[in-house]
Amino acid sequence: MKRREPPQKGGLRPQVKAVSPKIAKPEGRTPKPRHSSRVLSYLKACALILGTIYICVPFIIRLCPALLGKVVYLNMVKVPLFVDLKNPGEVLNHTINFYLTSEDGVTVGIWHTVPASRGEEAKDKDQRWFEGALSDDNPVIIYLHGNGGTRAVDHRVQLMKVLSRSGFHVLSLDYRGYADSTGQPSEEGVTNDSVFLYEWVKARSRGNPVCLWGHSLGTGIATNAARKLQEKGNPADAVILEAPYTNIRDAGAFHPFGKIYHIFPGFEYFFLDTMALDNIVFPNDENIKMLTSPILILHAEDDHVVPSSMGKELHEIAVNSRHPRDVKLVLYPPELGYKHKYIYKDPKLAETLWDFLNSI
Ligand SMILES: *[C@@H]1O[C@H](CO)[C@@H](O)[C@H](O)[C@H]1NC(C)=O
Numbered sequence: 001m002k003r004r005e006p007p008q009k010g011g012l013r014p015q016v017k018a019v020s021p022k023i024a025k026p027e028g029r030t031p032k033p034r035h036s037s038r039v040l041s042y043l044k045a046c047a048l049i050l051g052t053i054y055i056c057v058p059f060i061i062r063l064c065p066a067l068l069g070k071v072v073y074l075n076m077v078k079v080p081l082f083v084d085l086k087n088p089g090e091v092l093n094h095t096i097n098f099y100l101t102s103e104d105g106v107t108v109g110i111w112h113t114v115p116a117s118r119g120e121e122a123k124d125k126d127q128r129w130f131e132g133a134l135s136d137d138n139p140v141i142i143y144l145h146g147n148g149g150t151r152a153v154d155h156r157v158q159l160m161k162v163l164s165r166s167g168f169h170v171l172s173l174d175y176r177g178y179a180d181s182t183g184q185p186s187e188e189g190v191t192n193d194s195v196f197l198y199e200w201v202k203a204r205s206r207g208n209p210v211c212l213w214g215h216s217l218g219t220g221i222a223t224n225a226a227r228k229l230q231e232k233g234n235p236a237d238a239v240i241l242e243a244p245y246t247n248i249r250d251a252g253a254f255h256p257f258g259k260i261y262h263i264f265p266g267f268e269y270f271f272l273d274t275m276a277l278d279n280i281v282f283p284n285d286e287n288i289k290m291l292t293s294p295i296l297i298l299h300a301e302d303d304h305v306v307p308s309s310m311g312k313e314l315h316e317i318a319v320n321s322r323h324p325r326d327v328k329l330v331l332y333p334p335e336l337g338y339k340h341k342y343i344y345k346d347p348k349l350a351e352t353l354w355d356f357l358n359s360i
């Protein structure tokens with residue numbers, strides 16, 4: 001009897017399985033032919049609706065490339081909901097929240113976490129103290145997160161903790177359009193925000209190395225920013241790429257979302273070419289050929305979002321285009337289970353980072 005109710009959104013698949021054996025039976029022998037024919041028509045209607053959506057989405061996206069941009073940036077997903085960004089102490093010790101105006105009309109939110117060794121001192125200090133602390137002897141990492149969510153997302157916070165305990169300052173940026181930052185994201189815009197923050201830090205950090213750390217989508221922002229800084233005559237002190245892709249086109253083709261449409265005729269035309277129409281390129285592969293900054297690539301071999309083959313390819317490109325000593329690749333075997341965002345769990349991460357920094 002329950003099956004007569006209209007199918008729930010998420011319940012479609014199990015229902016298909018439960019019902020199909022009945023459909024297979026010859027009509028005349030089943031006592032309730034009406035029942036099964038009604039279920040069948042529900043299923044047909046659902047299949048028709050899903051099929052129509054499936055077919056329409058590519059056309060809608062092609063007509064309105066900005067929609068695909070929303071999927072790439074996912075900045076409207078402002079999770080976690082219950083962390084007050086103005087009060088980072090809820091999730092991170094010795095951290096201050098502040099805002100910078102990266103361009104006219106664009107204000108971006110940032111968390112500055114000082115090295116844990118300065119944790120006691122940092123208690124109850126204001127932003128001036130934190131700003132002054134940038135000139136101590138500890139290196140600085142500018143963390144450029146991936147798409148979706150805010151600087152309070154748990155795997156980002158966990159990495160901040162690890163980096164702080166390892167002796168680094170960390171500045172974690174929410175680009176324009178993300179979290180409590182104003183404006184709308186665009187490739188050039190989020191790159192500008194990152195360049196701005198780098199220069200702001202560099203003006204306060206005296207001789208300390210300042211590194212750009214990009215994760216996932218943020219790796220493209222990191223190399224874009226590094227390239228811009230280099231063109232301005234101030235190359236970044238180091239670039240660290242966690243789970244990087246070769247370019248957004250390649251990443252899109254592999255991404256779980258893209259995979260749903262792989263069999264769709266014209267997948268490249270509708271999705272991959274459309275990203276370029278919206279000026280979404282994030283060319284890590286092209287950028288890395290040009291960069292003179294030392295580069296460290298971290299990639300887990302069981303990464304299911306960005307395959308580690310892309311990290312390896314970037315490493316190859318970098319090695320073949322410049323002095324190999326300045327490029328390092330660390331791969332994490334699948335049995336560690338670090339996947340796309342858990343490299344912070346590596347107990348040797350601090351050692352890896354210090355070895356890299358000491359070698360450059
Ligand atoms: C802050 O540090 C204290 C003392 O080390 C610890 O008990 C607390 O859990 C930390 N808070 C957070 C949010 O990590």
Ligand SMILES: *[C@@H]1O[C@H](CO)[C@@H](O)[C@H](O)[C@H]1NC(C)=O
Nearest residue numbers: 103186187188189190191192
């Ligand atoms: C980014 O900065 C450049 C100057 O470096 C400026 O010309 C451009 O308009 C900025 N782009 C955006 C989207 O803010």
